[in-house]
Each structure stands twice: as C-alpha cells, then as structure tokens.
Amino acid sequence: MENGDSIQSPSPFRKIVTVAAIAAGIQFGWALQLSLLTPYVQTLGVPHTWAAFIWLCGPISGLLVQPIVGYNSDRCTSRFGRRRPFIAAGATSVSIAVFLIGFAKDIGHHAGDSLEKSTKPRAVAIFVVGFWILDVANNMLQGPCRALLADLSANDHKKMRSANGWFSFFMAVGNVLGYAAGSYSHLYKIFPFTRTKACDVYCANLKSCFTIDIMILLLVTVTAITTVKEDPLIKQVQEEETKAPAPFVGEIVTAFKTLKKPMWILLLVTCLNWIAWFPFLLFDTDWMGTEVYGGKVKGNAHEVKMYGDGVRAGALGLMINSIVLGLTSLALEPVGRLIGGVKNLWGIVNFILCACLASTVLITKIAEAWRQHNGPDLVHPPPNIKGSALAVFGLLGIPLAVTFSIPFALASIYCSNAGGGQGLSLGVLNMSIVIPQMFVSVVSGPLDAAFGGGNLPAFVLGSIAAAVSALLAMCSLPNPPKQVSLSPGMAGGH
Numbered sequence: 001m002e003n004g005d006s007i008q009s010p011s012p013f014r015k016i017v018t019v020a021a022i023a024a025g026i027q028f029g030w031a032l033q034l035s036l037l038t039p040y041v042q043t044l045g046v047p048h049t050w051a052a053f054i055w056l057c058g059p060i061s062g063l064l065v066q067p068i069v070g071y072n073s074d075r076c077t078s079r080f081g082r083r084r085p086f087i088a089a090g091a092t093s094v095s096i097a098v099f100l101i102g103f104a105k106d107i108g109h110h111a112g113d114s115l116e117k118s119t120k121p122r123a124v125a126i127f128v129v130g131f132w133i134l135d136v137a138n139n140m141l142q143g144p145c146r147a148l149l150a151d152l153s154a155n156d157h158k159k160m161r162s163a164n165g166w167f168s169f170f171m172a173v174g175n176v177l178g179y180a181a182g183s184y185s186h187l188y189k190i191f192p193f194t195r196t197k198a199c200d201v202y203c204a205n206l207k208s209c210f211t212i213d214i215m216i217l218l219l220v221t222v223t224a225i226t227t228v229k230e231d232p233l234i235k236q237v238q239e240e241e242t243k244a245p246a247p248f249v250g251e252i253v254t255a256f257k258t259l260k261k262p263m264w265i266l267l268l269v270t271c272l273n274w275i276a277w278f279p280f281l282l283f284d285t286d287w288m289g290t291e292v293y294g295g296k297v298k299g300n301a302h303e304v305k306m307y308g309d310g311v312r313a314g315a316l317g318l319m320i321n322s323i324v325l326g327l328t329s330l331a332l333e334p335v336g337r338l339i340g341g342v343k344n345l346w347g348i349v350n351f352i353l354c355a356c357l358a359s360t361v362l363i364t365k366i367a368e369a370w371r372q373h374n375g376p377d378l379v380h381p382p383p384n385i386k387g388s389a390l391a392v393f394g395l396l397g398i399p400l401a402v403t404f405s406i407p408f409a410l411a412s413i414y415c416s417n418a419g420g421g422q423g424l425s426l427g428v429l430n431m432s433i434v435i436p437q438m439f440v441s442v443v444s445g446p447l448d449a450a451f452g453g454g455n456l457p458a459f460v461l462g463s464i465a466a467a468v469s470a471l472l473a474m475c476s477l478p479n480p481p482k483q484v485s486l487s488p489g490m491a492g493g494h
Contacts, residue, residue, distance in 0.1 A: 081230025324397025335452025
C-alpha cells in the first residue's frame with residue numbers, strides 16, 4: 001500500500017484468507033441469532049407477531065452504521081491503518097453484546113423479574129439493548145472486513161470475486177459451527193455455570209453457544225489484525241480534505257447521484273433478493289417448530305416439546321444449508337464462467353430460491369393433513385415430511401452462496417472502475433439490503449396475523465420477490481467488463 005490508499009499489486013492469497021476467516025466468527029453469532037433468538041425472545045414473553053419488530057434494530061443499524069463506518073474507514077488516518085481499528089472495535093462490541101443477550105434472563109431476574117410470570121420486561125429490555133449493540137457491532141465489523149478484502153485485491157476483478165467467495169465460504173464455516181452448537185441440547189454441560197435459577201436448559205445452551213462465539217471471534221480477529229498489516233493513510237487524505245471538505249450526508253448524496261446504470265440495477269436486484277430472503281432467515285426454525293412439527297411456544301407440555309424438537313431440527317437444516325453454502329462458494333468462479341457470467345448465475349439461483357420458498361406451502365399442508373389423519377399427539381412428523389423440509393434448507397444453500405458473495409464483488413468492481421472508496425460503496429450496497437429487511441420486519445407480523453397466523457404469507461411474498469429478482473438479474477444486469485490489462489504476474493506478494 002502507498003499511504004494506505006491503494007495496493008499496487010494484489011496481496012498474497014494467505015492474507016486474503018486470513019481476513020476472510022473473520023467471517024466465521026461473525027457468522028457463528030449470526031447463525032445463533034437466526035436459529036435460536038426468535039424462539040428465545042418468545043420465551044421472554046414477546047408474542048410471535050411482535051418478534052419481527054425486534055429484528056428491525058438490525059436493518060436500522062445497518063442503514064445508519066455501515067455507510068458511516070465505510071465513509072470514515074475510507075478516510076481513517078490511524079497509525080494502525082484504515083480498516084483494522086474498526087474491525088477491532090467491532091469484535092469487542094460483539095463480545096459485549098452477546099454477553100448481554102445470553103445473560104438477559106439472569107440480569108432481569110436480579111433486577112426484579114418474577115420467575116412465575118410469563119412476561120419478563122427487564123430481561124426483554126436487556127435483550128433488546130444487547131441485540132441493538134450486536135447488530136451495530138456486526139455492521140461495524142463486516143463492512144471494513146469486505147473493504148479490506150477489496151483493498152488487498154488491488155483492483156484485480158478476479159481476485160475480488162475470489163476474495164468474496166472465500167468470505168462466503170467462511171460464513172458457511174461459521175454457520176456450520178453455530179447451527180451445530182444450536183442443535184446440540186447438552187452443550188450447557190460444558191459450561192455448567194450457565195444453568196441458573198432464572199435460566200433453564202434452553203437458555204443455558206444459548207449462553208454456552210455465545211460463550212463459544214466470543215472465543216472464536218476474538219481468535220480469528222486477533223489473528224487477522226496482527227498478521228495483515230495496513231500502511232496508515234495520512235498525507236493524501238489530509239490534502240484532499242483541506243481542499244474540499246465533504247460532509248458525510250453530502251458524500252452519500254453524491255454517491256447516489258454518480259451511480260452508473262449497472263450499479264442501480266445491482267441495487268434493485270439486491271433489494272428484491274433480500275425481500276425474498278429475510279422472511280425465511282427470520283422464521284425458518286419457527287416454521288419447523290410450528291408448521292412442520294405442529295408445536296407451540298406456549299401450550300401443553302407435548303406442544304412445547306414438539307416446538308423445541310422442531311427448532312432443533314431447523315438448526316440441523318441450517319447446518320446442512322451451511323455445508324452446501326460452503327461447497328457452492330468455492331465453485332462460484334468456474335460455474336459462473338461456464339454458464340455465461342455472474343448475471344446468469346444469479347438469475348438461475350434466484351429461481352431456485354423462488355421454488356424453495358414456494359415449496360414450504362406444500363410441505364406445511366402435507367404436514368397438517370398428516371396430523372389431522374393420525375392425531376396431534378404423535379411424536380414427530382414422518383421421514384418424508386421432515387426430509388422434504390430439510391431438503392429445502394439444503395437447496396437454499398446454493399442461492400445463499402451467491403447472495404453472500406456476488407453482489408459485494410460486483411459493487412467492489414463497479415466502485416474500482418469509478419474510482420470511489422470501497423467502504424462507502426459497500427455501505428451504499430448495504431442500504432439495498434437493510435431497507436428490504438426493514439420492510440419485511442414491519443409487514444411480516446401483520447401479514448401473518450391477517451392470514452390466520454403462521455409464517456407462510458411472508459414466505460409466499462419472498463417467493464414472488466425472488467422470481468422478479470431472477471428475471472431482472474438475467475435480463476438487465478450487465479456482466480462486469482473483462483480486465484485485459486491485468487496479467488497473472490500482478491499476483492505477486494506484497
């Protein structure tokens with residue numbers, strides 16, 4: 001790097017992999033959020049309809065935090081570099097947040113929550129605070145990681161796609177670890193202090209999972225920020241800011257005004273893509289517990305047990321999903337070339353997403369018919385129903401690999417061609433992710449309630465959005481230009 005601004009040649013492969021490995025620590029916690037926190041927050045007394053509103057904090061923090069962090073990391077003049085200070089701060093904040101979430105019931109009980117009452121307001125307040133901090137910290141951590149990968153790729157488009165593919169791969173690794181931990185019901189025995197008077201076995205398992213998350217995240221983060229060095233950005237930025245100081249809001253407005261047509265199409269496809277994804281990511285394990293297994297969060301002992309078994313089966317499905325995600329991530333580059341470019345690849349996998357979300361309706365109806373025919377007191381759904389549901393989880397790993405890598409690689413490529421800052425451009429892309437998440441968080445609860453409860457209406461909405469995004473990706477999104485000027489010799493060490 002020169003003045004921390006750009007790298008003259010791509011960094012060694014091992015440095016890219018080391019930074020990408022931070023995704024495993026990030027995604028371990030995110031996997032726990034997706035698989036366990038929606039059921040967990042309902043045990044605090046928050047109804048299903050309102051659970052989606054708690055998830056609003058993630059998109060709102062992403063809308064505000066990632067562009068701000070991206071903007072400032074592009075201009076950071078710390079002696080430790082542009083990205084590493086934000087990565088370190090993000091990892092520390094994540095550790096604090098997951099402690100608050102995991103110990104919310106204990107802290108709430110010591111603050112005055114009654115063990116006899118189903119609603120625990122103090123625990124809910126502590127959980128929400130921790131959840132907000134967690135999402136802010138995740139955005140503070142993930143944006144600079146991707147920007148650092150783009151910096152290390154040094155405007156080499158193939159290296160950018162490869163770096164984001166590895167980031168997606170390590171997200172899959174984190175998912176596998178997180179979902180494996182979430183599906184194991186005796187993890188609390190490794191950390192016996194987690195089971196307390198206020199915290200039952202399910203809660204103790206959650207605390208144990210988050211304890212492991214802290215250890216993994218700190219390990220990969222410390223390894224990355226101590227082995228991958230950045231040169232500080234000092235002289236060039238200071239001169240530019242002396243000439244023309246630009247406020248953050250002005251930079252955002254300018255960024256949108258100067259967007260080229262390919263970037264606008266990318267934002268639109270990404271937006272629709274996340275409208276499709278977020279309902280399933282939010283309610284996947286709840287769907288397994290409620291619609292597939294026929295359980296209830298609040299019911300008789302049998303219904304509660306069925307719900308818990310379904311949630312654990314959903315965690316197993318998410319682990320299968322992550323294995324497919326990891327394998328697919330490593331194959332994206334050759335498969336993309338084989339089928340004519342990334343836009344065709346993105347379109348095809350979005351049709352897979354559409355079909356999988358639509359199939360949840362069929363699986364649910366078959367499971368309901370089976371329970372009506374055989375009686376509600378049977379232990380588990382038959383293997384064909386459970387297998388079909390798990391197959392949906394597995395197939396969804398294919399489009400998820402594309403969602404986690406290609407949009408970010410394309411944003412970095414378009415940004416490098418336009419000469420913009422990687423941090424700010426990825427922050428702009430993040431807006432097209434968090435705004436649809438906010439939309440889904442607001443409408444999914446009332447939409448489900450309007451159709452008699454359950455998760456299917458939001459899944460159907462997602463299926464429609466996936467089909468539209470697939471058509472737009474294949475028909476309107478251009479493939480990035482080929483880099484004829486970059487030779488293999490530029491992949492030298494740094």
